[in-house]
Amino acid sequence: MGKEIHGLSSMIKDILGGDVLKQSVDLLKHVRGITATYRMTNRPMPSRPSHYVSSILRPLSELKQSFSKTNVSQELVKELLDYVAKEVSVKYDETAEDLLRTVHQTESSLKRLKERQVQATGSSQGTGAAASDASDADKIRLQLFLDVQEYGKQLAKLGMDVSKESTPEYHKLWQTVSPDGQKEIKLEG
Numbered sequence: 001m002g003k004e005i006h007g008l009s010s011m012i013k014d015i016l017g018g019d020v021l022k023q024s025v026d027l028l029k030h031v032r033g034i035t036a037t038y039r040m041t042n043r044p045m046p047s048r049p050s051h052y053v054s055s056i057l058r059p060l061s062e063l064k065q066s067f068s069k070t071n072v073s074q075e076l077v078k079e080l081l082d083y084v085a086k087e088v089s090v091k092y093d094e095t096a097e098d099l100l101r102t103v104h105q106t107e108s109s110l111k112r113l114k115e116r117q118v119q120a121t122g123s124s125q126g127t128g129a130a131a132s133d134a135s136d137a138d139k140i141r142l143q144l145f146l147d148v149q150e151y152g153k154q155l156a157k158l159g160m161d162v163s164k165e166s167t168p169e170y171h172k173l174w175q176t177v178s179p180d181g182q183k184e185i186k187l188e189g
Contacts, residue, residue, distance in 0.1 A: 012076065016063065017083045023059040024088045027052060031095045031144070035103065038139040045134050046143040049150035056092075057154045060084050064158060085160055089169035092151065096144055096176050107137040141179070148177045152187045162187065 030052035037043065060081060067077045134142075152162050152170060162185060164171040174185050 013080050013083055017080050017087075020059045020063050020080075021084050021087050024056055024084065025091045027056045028088075028092055028095050031092070031099060031147070034140055034143050034147075035099065038136045038143065039106075040136065043139065045139055046146055049146045050143065053147045053150045054154060056088065056151060057085070057158060060088075061158060081158060081160065085155055085158065086167065086169045089155075089167065089173050092148070093169065093173040093176050096148070096173060099144065100141065100176070103137045103140050107135065141177070144177045145179060145182075148173055149187060152185065156187060 030050065033052075034050065038046075063084075064077060064081060067080075152174065155162050155167070155170060160167060162170050164185070171185065175183060
C-alpha cells in the first residue's frame, strides 16, 4: 500500500508539477528582454524589479490555492511546491548565466571596438560618457539582481525557505547574479 501511495504522489507530482513547471519556465523568456531594455537606450539605473517577476511563480501559487480547498495531504503539496520551485530556480539560473555571458561578450567587444577607434584617431575625445557613468551592462546586471531578489520574495510568500541549506538552487541563482559584496541572501523591502 505504501508503494502505491508513493507511486501515486510521484505521478501527481510529474503531471501537475510538470504542467505548472512549464508555465513558470515559459515566463522566464522575459529575462532576455532585460538586454533590450537597457542596451543603447540611455535609461537610468534600475531601481525596482521587472514586471514579469511576480508572474513567474503565479501558476504555482494558483495550484497551492486550489489544493487548499481539497483533502490533498500537506506533505504532497509541499513536495510539489519544492519540486517546481527548485526546477524553476535551476532554469532561471541557466537563463541568467546565459544572459550574463552574452552581456560580458558584448561588453568586451564594444570595449575592443572603442580602443581601436581611439588608436585610429589618436585621441580619447568623443568616446562617450564619463567613466563614472554606469554602462548598459551594469544596468542589465543590476536589473537581473533586483529581479532575482524579488523572485526570492515570491518564493518566501509561497512558504518556501530560501536559505542555502533548504534551497541550494535559489542560492546558486543568487550567487550568479549578485554583485560583489552581496553574496548573502537578503530579501528585505
